[in-house]
Amino acid sequence: MTRTRREQAEWRREQLLDAALRVFAAKGVDGASVKDISDAAGVTPGLLYRYFESKEALVETLLAERGFLPRLRELLTATGRDARPATEVLTELLAAFDGLLADNADLVAVFFSATHARAAMAELVREGQRLIGDFLAARVAAGELRPHDTATAARTVFATVAVSRRTGSPVDVERLVELLFPDER
Amino acid sequence: MTRTRREQAEWRREQLLDAALRVFAAKGVDGASVKDISDAAGVTPGLLYRYFESKEALVETLLAERGFLPRLRELLTATGRDARPATEVLTELLAAFDGLLADNADLVAVFFSATHARAAMAELVREGQRLIGDFLAARVAAGELRPHDTATAARTVFATVAVSRRTGSPVDVERLVELLFPDER
Amino acid sequence: MTRTRREQAEWRREQLLDAALRVFAAKGVDGASVKDISDAAGVTPGLLYRYFESKEALVETLLAERGFLPRLRELLTATGRDARPATEVLTELLAAFDGLLADNADLVAVFFSATHARAAMAELVREGQRLIGDFLAARVAAGELRPHDTATAARTVFATVAVSRRTGSPVDVERLVELLFPDER
Amino acid sequence: MTRTRREQAEWRREQLLDAALRVFAAKGVDGASVKDISDAAGVTPGLLYRYFESKEALVETLLAERGFLPRLRELLTATGRDARPATEVLTELLAAFDGLLADNADLVAVFFSATHARAAMAELVREGQRLIGDFLAARVAAGELRPHDTATAARTVFATVAVSRRTGSPVDVERLVELLFPDER
DNA sequence: CATGAATGAGTTTTCATTCAT
DNA sequence: TATGAATGAAAACTCATTCAT
Incomplete structure (x- = not known):
């Protein structure tokens, strides 16, 4: 239950990638908004930018890491x-x-x-x-x-x-x- | 060079479909804006709407006619x-x-x-x-x-x-x- | 059946005013488009401008003449x-x-x-x-x-x-x- | 001067309704643009859509709440x-x-x-x-x-x-x- | 870490108006 | 006289992104 800072950050990052993957698959990359993704992850759009520089960076990370x-x-x-x-x-x-x-x-x-x-x-x-x-x-x-x-x-x-x-x-x-x-x- | 109204309209319609096809192929349907297409056709965005009800209708026409x-x-x-x-x-x-x-x-x-x-x-x-x-x-x-x-x-x-x-x-x-x-x- | 030029013009003018009145009443002046009016009159938008300088002039004429x-x-x-x-x-x-x-x-x-x-x-x-x-x-x-x-x-x-x-x-x-x-x- | 988030949002909402009411009264609902309203409120048009789903929803809210x-x-x-x-x-x-x-x-x-x-x-x-x-x-x-x-x-x-x-x-x-x-x- | 209010630059779409035919 | 293709400006609306809290 208690996660270290680092663990929490890692976990959130993965969660965002998961959400992005799902949403991108369903709506297409251009068809999906950042809000769609943050909604799917249960967070606010702003948070996404703590973990990824931009929507495009998110896509690239997805392709690279997943x-x-x-x-x-x-x-x-x-x-x-x-x-x-x-x-x-x-x-x-x-x-x-x-x-x-x-x-x-x-x-x-x-x-x-x-x-x-x-x-x-x-x-x-x-x-x-x-x-x-x-x-x-x-x-x-x-x-x-x-x-x-x-x-x-x-x-x-x-x-x-x-x-x-x-x-x-x-x-x-x-x-x-x-x-x-x-x-x- | 001189075209009848009807011919002109038909020609323009096809030209718009051509342009749309090219632009959609290059940028993806969601990634291409109506402006991209009208630019490619050398007309103003508004004109597109004389020929097609919406961007979506344009895609559908493309799929159906082409x-x-x-x-x-x-x-x-x-x-x-x-x-x-x-x-x-x-x-x-x-x-x-x-x-x-x-x-x-x-x-x-x-x-x-x-x-x-x-x-x-x-x-x-x-x-x-x-x-x-x-x-x-x-x-x-x-x-x-x-x-x-x-x-x-x-x-x-x-x-x-x-x-x-x-x-x-x-x-x-x-x-x-x-x-x-x-x-x- | 045969109308003089002048009669025809007068008739068309009145017809346009009639159509405008009906459409304006139904949709409001701002809510009605010139196309709505010309459609209601069974003519093309361009023709309206032979009889009235602008949409606003049409409204004013309506108020003044009717x-x-x-x-x-x-x-x-x-x-x-x-x-x-x-x-x-x-x-x-x-x-x-x-x-x-x-x-x-x-x-x-x-x-x-x-x-x-x-x-x-x-x-x-x-x-x-x-x-x-x-x-x-x-x-x-x-x-x-x-x-x-x-x-x-x-x-x-x-x-x-x-x-x-x-x-x-x-x-x-x-x-x-x-x-x-x-x-x- | 310092307002909580919630207060700020509530205040902004009311401010937008105020502005809309004024502008609608002056120009009519159809005659007033969303830009007119946001200008009157001193914000950008986009912000209006955080508070109201559409211009029409804004009118309805106005009628209902005011x-x-x-x-x-x-x-x-x-x-x-x-x-x-x-x-x-x-x-x-x-x-x-x-x-x-x-x-x-x-x-x-x-x-x-x-x-x-x-x-x-x-x-x-x-x-x-x-x-x-x-x-x-x-x-x-x-x-x-x-x-x-x-x-x-x-x-x-x-x-x-x-x-x-x-x-x-x-x-x-x-x-x-x-x-x-x-x-x- | 996380929020969400706010922006600005875009999007799709509408429409009064012009003009060659 | 009448058409309708075309425009340009503005409309409503969206959205990636920023930032004070």
């Missing part, structure tokens, strides 16, 4: 998979990616709405595709997967999962993997 | 393809779809930015996936393509083309088709 | 009454005044709404009270009515009729006269 | 009059009513100008006439006043005082009462 690129990287490079079949690992990977997007639906919405976020989103996509492509290439090199254009394949699965999430009709990742690698079960 | 769903439908249902190999037709189809998105990049941007456009975009995606899926299913039934989950395949190619366009790194549709149907060349 | 002060004067000074009993004449007079207000309800509304019309209305009231006062004084002098403060009496009946009209509950003028002159029937 | 119907009711029903002669009480009553209108000249002007206020004004008139009518009827029943149409009489005195106030030539209430009840002095 961005899930690190988590995506983790997911896609997790070790201890070498022993398991490529299609199994790939399925799991895509499911994890799908889950990541689901968990961060609000942030994804911000990525889509904000003109600012264009670059951040592009980076996410590039990185994701590269990591999946590397995985596929390694397994092709190992002779486990048939030779194919791994970059295109990575791009394909990545895009499919992302769009499916965004349009609200989640994809069945098993089927997706089977579509691409029908013989490697 | 929507490329009809063109998409045309593309995907064009006849005279029965005689040609499925992969060839599919490649052509996806290239056309990619071209359509390229031609309508601004509108696509609006679809992405506007909270209003969420529904319109979802419909576009659904329709596109359905039409491609139907095509694939017919060719599978005809024994030309290997049996596979045609719905997932449709979703895959559709999403891949769309995301590639959006992220600015156009996909090579031939490679995409070959990835899915390596043996049907 | 003012019923002349008619009021006529009513209150009509001759051929000397032979009849004062209360009878007074009753008839007030009824006629009431009728005049009813016939000009729209104009009265404009008088009330327009800040401009304050002076015109005051003049109307003054004149009306003076004329009724003169009538009463003459009859007192003739010994037909009891001596009383004729100015106050005039003001009283005038105000009563006017307010009753305006608030929508027309007064029974016979009762009003009987109230003031119970013995002079 | 309406003098309660005060009118008080005046006309004040007790402790039974012992005094009816004409004396009536004279005093009308003088008080006249004073009330004088004190609220601005509000009366708003009543006259605003299309919205039509209903509020009608209620005021109705109520006022009813209360005066009741008073007269009681005194007739008590045999103190001659039998007469008390409703018409009430309407008469009410209208006379109101119009006189409005047209700027205050009535002499003693004379008015004497006109109606010449023998009851």
Whole structure:
């Protein structure tokens, strides 16, 4: 109950970021007012400016601190998979990616709405595709997967999962993997 | 140079829609002001209201009149393809779809930015996936393509083309088709 | 059917004044737009400016040309009454005044709404009270009515009729006269 | 000089209502801009919207909070009059009513100008006439006043005082009462 | 730390008025 | 005579931001 100053400040900061994320996702960055956000956080607009320089700084902080690129990287490079079949690992990977997007639906919405976020989103996509492509290439090199254009394949699965999430009709990742690698079960 | 009143009005209307599309794509619907649009069209803000009831009505008109769903439908249902190999037709189809998105990049941007456009975009995606899926299913039934989950395949190619366009790194549709149907060349 | 230029112009002018009167009465002078008026007249706003210099000029013309002060004067000074009993004449007079207000309800509304019309209305009231006062004084002098403060009496009946009209509950003028002159029937 | 937040807000609210009342009275509700009002209050237009939802809400608040119907009711029903002669009480009553209108000249002007206020004004008139009518009827029943149409009489005195106030030539209430009840002095 | 009154620069929208056709 | 496209100025209103308390 008793928080130190520092804890309290940290807690408030996070609370504001939470509120901002929710509100931005619902109304879009431009459509949401500072008042909307402070209302959602149960504080007054003025307080927001003790924690963030401006509305724009708030958006940037959100993108920087809540961005899930690190988590995506983790997911896609997790070790201890070498022993398991490529299609199994790939399925799991895509499911994890799908889950990541689901968990961060609000942030994804911000990525889509904000003109600012264009670059951040592009980076996410590039990185994701590269990591999946590397995985596929390694397994092709190992002779486990048939030779194919791994970059295109990575791009394909990545895009499919992302769009499916965004349009609200989640994809069945098993089927997706089977579509691409029908013989490697 | 001399235009009738009616022609002038029609021309101005289109010009305003053009300007709005450009500005909305660049700044987002919420980020663009009516003044931005009228400036882009070289007129005064008031004039916009002779042609459209409100900024919102302008967005709706844009989505309704400049929507490329009809063109998409045309593309995907064009006849005279029965005689040609499925992969060839599919490649052509996806290239056309990619071209359509390229031609309508601004509108696509609006679809992405506007909270209003969420529904319109979802419909576009659904329709596109359905039409491609139907095509694939017919060719599978005809024994030309290997049996596979045609719905997932449709979703895959559709999403891949769309995301590639959006992220600015156009996909090579031939490679995409070959990835899915390596043996049907 | 064929009108001379002059006739046509006169007719249109009157039509515009009619429309303006109706619209001003309904929405108030400030609340009514030039477009409202031209719409009501079935013409375009531009045309209005061929007949009147400005919206304000239109109001002034309305007050000047449609003012019923002349008619009021006529009513209150009509001759051929000397032979009849004062209360009878007074009753008839007030009824006629009431009728005049009813016939000009729209104009009265404009008088009330327009800040401009304050002076015109005051003049109307003054004149009306003076004329009724003169009538009463003459009859007192003739010994037909009891001596009383004729100015106050005039003001009283005038105000009563006017307010009753305006608030929508027309007064029974016979009762009003009987109230003031119970013995002079 | 030092005011608490709450006091300051309350004070500002009243100040804005004061300013609005003055400006509305001078220019009419439609003729007055929000800027006119904020200028009169020495603040920026935006501040007005912290205290009132819209210009229309401001008018309604004015009518509701500054309406003098309660005060009118008080005046006309004040007790402790039974012992005094009816004409004396009536004279005093009308003088008080006249004073009330004088004190609220601005509000009366708003009543006259605003299309919205039509209903509020009608209620005021109705109520006022009813209360005066009741008073007269009681005194007739008590045999103190001659039998007469008390409703018409009430309407008469009410209208006379109101119009006189409005047209700027205050009535002499003693004379008015004497006109109606010449023998009851 | 937190409030919320206040600002100023913007927003969308309206409208009296002009003028080429 | 009549139209209606276009303007410019102002309207109502919003909102990010500041600051005294």
